[in-house]
Amino acid sequence: MRIRTLAIANLKRRKGKAAFLAAGIALGIGTVVALLGLSGSIRREIGTQLDQFGANIVVVPKSDSLALNYGGVSVSSVALDVQDLTGADARDIRDIPYGNRLSVVAPKLLGSVEIEGRRVLLAGVDFASELQLKRWWRITGDAPQAEHEVLVGYEVAVALGLVQDAAPAAAHQGHGAHASPPGAAHDAGLELRRDRLDIAGAQYRVSGVIAPTAGPEDRMIFASLPHVQALLGKPDQLSLIEISALCKDCPVGDIVAQISTRVPHAKASAVQQTVRAREQAVDRLARFSAAVSGVVLAIGALLIFTTMTGAVMERTREIGVLRALGFRKRHIVVGLMIEVGLISLLGGLVGWGAGTLTSWAALPWFAQTDSAMEFHPWLMPAALGAALLIGVASSLYPIFRAARLDPTQALRAI
Amino acid sequence: MPFIVLDHVSKTYQSNGATTCVLSDVTQHVQEGEFVCLMGPSGSGKSTLLAILGAMSHPSQGRLLIDGIDVYDLADEARADFRREYLGFVFQQHHLMPYLTAVENVMLPLAVLRSPGGYKRQRAMEALYRVGLADKAARLPGQLSGGEQGRLAIARALVNDPPLLLADEPTGALDTHTGSQIMEVLLELGRQGRTVFIVTHNPESAALADRTIHIRDGRIQPPGAAGPGSADSRPSARLIGAPLS
Numbered sequence: 001m002r003i004r005t006l007a008i009a010n011l012k013r014r015k016g017k018a019a020f021l022a023a024g025i026a027l028g029i030g031t032v033v034a035l036l037g038l039s040g041s042i043r044r045e046i047g048t049q050l051d052q053f054g055a056n057i058v059v060v061p062k063s064d065s066l067a068l069n070y071g072g073v074s075v076s077s078v079a080l081d082v083q084d085l086t087g088a089d090a091r092d093i094r095d096i097p098y099g100n101r102l103s104v105v106a107p108k109l110l111g112s113v114e115i116e117g118r119r120v121l122l123a124g125v126d127f128a129s130e131l132q133l134k135r136w137w138r139i140t141g142d143a144p145q146a147e148h149e150v151l152v153g154y155e156v157a158v159a160l161g162l163v164q165d166a167a168p169a170a171a172h173q174g175h176g177a178h179a180s181p182p183g184a185a186h187d188a189g190l191e192l193r194r195d196r197l198d199i200a201g202a203q204y205r206v207s208g209v210i211a212p213t214a215g216p217e218d219r220m221i222f223a224s225l226p227h228v229q230a231l232l233g234k235p236d237q238l239s240l241i242e243i244s245a246l247c248k249d250c251p252v253g254d255i256v257a258q259i260s261t262r263v264p265h266a267k268a269s270a271v272q273q274t275v276r277a278r279e280q281a282v283d284r285l286a287r288f289s290a291a292v293s294g295v296v297l298a299i300g301a302l303l304i305f306t307t308m309t310g311a312v313m314e315r316t317r318e319i320g321v322l323r324a325l326g327f328r329k330r331h332i333v334v335g336l337m338i339e340v341g342l343i344s345l346l347g348g349l350v351g352w353g354a355g356t357l358t359s360w361a362a363l364p365w366f367a368q369t370d371s372a373m374e375f376h377p378w379l380m381p382a383a384l385g386a387a388l389l390i391g392v393a394s395s396l397y398p399i400f401r402a403a404r405l406d407p408t409q410a411l412r413a414i
Numbered sequence: 415m416p417f418i419v420l421d422h423v424s425k426t427y428q429s430n431g432a433t434t435c436v437l438s439d440v441t442q443h444v445q446e447g448e449f450v451c452l453m454g455p456s457g458s459g460k461s462t463l464l465a466i467l468g469a470m471s472h473p474s475q476g477r478l479l480i481d482g483i484d485v486y487d488l489a490d491e492a493r494a495d496f497r498r499e500y501l502g503f504v505f506q507q508h509h510l511m512p513y514l515t516a517v518e519n520v521m522l523p524l525a526v527l528r529s530p531g532g533y534k535r536q537r538a539m540e541a542l543y544r545v546g547l548a549d550k551a552a553r554l555p556g557q558l559s560g561g562e563q564g565r566l567a568i569a570r571a572l573v574n575d576p577p578l579l580l581a582d583e584p585t586g587a588l589d590t591h592t593g594s595q596i597m598e599v600l601l602e603l604g605r606q607g608r609t610v611f612i613v614t615h616n617p618e619s620a621a622l623a624d625r626t627i628h629i630r631d632g633r634i635q636p637p638g639a640a641g642p643g644s645a646d647s648r649p650s651a652r653l654i655g656a657p658l659s
Contacts, residue, residue: 001518001521001535002531003525006522006525010513013512318509323470324468326496326498326523326526327525327526329494
């Protein structure tokens with residue numbers, strides 16, 4: 001016979017109340033585990049979707065001079081006397097240790113050309129990767145398929161008379177275009193008046209016009225990368241490489257560092273706006289989950305406090321007898337703590353199991369993802385620890401009050 | 415030196431601004447091995463005096479010495495240890511734990527000791543044997559008769575082999591026959607040299623004691639004041655100590 005024997009015997013005697021208390025703890029822990037599991041999966045999905053939406057890393061030739069502004073985002077510097085990027089650099093970037101995290105690598109060559117008496121920025125791109133990266137583009141017509149086909153930005157198209165200026169309506173449609181399915185080129189509702197352009201003395205077919213984006217692409221023409229390289233006399237050269245990295249489990253800074261090591265003559269920069277937007281979106285969800293978890297645990301703690309207070313009051317006489325028999329206050333506290341601890345561990349274990357099952361079952365309803373629930377080995381000990389902490393902390397007051405009971409008063413309460 | 419010294423002990427309670435005196439200037443000596451009965455009407459202060467003797471209720475004034483130890487000079491935890499080592503308590507309602515077997519109930523005071531479980535069980539079985547319940551060690555209190563429950567409560571009080579046994583109306587809730595059995599067990603413990611102090615309403619029980627103390631309105635009555643038929647006036651073969659005036 002030890003104090004723990006007495007505690008266990010007491011639990012067996014009060015199975016119903018112990019089960020009720022354990023159920024309360026299990027409910028609280030289960031809710032938190034389910035919430036954490038679900039919100040973790042949803043956060044990952046949001047992060048992945050944000051990662052796939054536009055570039056979050058830009059690679060440019062290393063330079064300390066002219067600032068380059070692209071897409072409204074300050075990405076780096078450019079200079080005329082530095083080593084240009086090449087196609088080999090784009091391939092090397094794919095070979096970094098985190099290469100499997102790079103969903104899109106979109107190389108570009110920028111140059112100025114004269115078209116029908118106007119200076120226009122011409123961009124050579126790989127249309128497959130570019131359209132995957134710029135999912136918000138809405139195109140009237142088709143994406144270029146052939147060597148001599150170009151995609152024209154809205155302002156250039158208006159200036160060259162390719163389309164009629166319908167900026168307000170088109171702009172409105174353009175803002176709503178972020179919901180476009182990945183890789184899809186939609187008709188933006190513009191009417192193409194002509195589809196032929198003379199660029200540097202050669203004839204090109206305008207396959208499509210990009211609806212207004214309020215970005216630099218409005219003032220650009222896009223053609224295939226090899227063709228522009230040939231046109232500008234810069235074979236295999238690149239001005240910059242835009243990258244979309246999936247930063248689910250790795251910080252974007254690590255990817256940037258690996259690119260800088262792999263291509264030392266280039267400067268890789270994280271597009272801070274994109275990274276911060278991702279962090280903010282993910283952090284908001286995390287904070288929301290934490291707040292809801294806190295409320296649930298607080299309610300659970302209140303339940304335990306109430307139940308334990310009642311249980312201790314019921315046992316006033318018993319505690320008085322034990323004190324009269326020579327139990328110290330510490331012995332009373334230890335005995336009651338063992339009871340609460342065992343109940344809490346049981347509740348935590350059941351809560352962890354129920355929460356994990358619930359989040360696994362409910363995930364398809366909350367997140368459009370095919371990925372399976374991730375199993376976190378730390379979650380079970382964390383759930384048990386949290387259950388123990390909440391159970392014991394919520395019981396401290398009634399337990400210490402019980403231990404402080406004067407044995408005479410306790411026996412008089414018969 | 416007397417085994418128990420109650421030295422000008424008083425106990426008052428404050429309630430709604432009024433002070434109630436439950437015990438007033440009680441001074442008594444009890445010698446080691448003495449069997450003492452405390453008698454008095456309801457509300458006379460018997461239970462309060464027993465609680466003070468049981469190291470459970472701090473007197474408002476005065477002091478209690480048991481075996482030379484100033485009991486209420488001890489810190490709370492030390493007083494708990496003192497209760498466990500020096501005192502055996504038999505409650506009127508026995509206060510057995512209904513979810514523990516007889517032997518487990520007897521082992522309760524040993525639960526806080528670090529001794530091996532086998533040793534504790536052996537001590538408990540010895541205590542059960544002394545009260546004639548060794549064959550019912552595995553039974554729950556609810557499976558025992560009233561008399562057996564009383565003897566079980568005595569076994570629990572004995573398991574630590576305390577020098578002082580305190581009993582609060584141990585026969586109060588029992589029929590005459592069963593009450594006699596319990597008294598016989600207590601008397602036997604007294605004959606073995608243990609100091610026994612019991613509160614009782616029963617003059618027949620009191621007549622078996624070495625000495626009877628009468629209490630009324632919180633004051634100890636002088637010998638003979640309870641009348642010619644009272645227990646304290648009867649001759650006792652074991653009278654060792656005498657109340658101080």
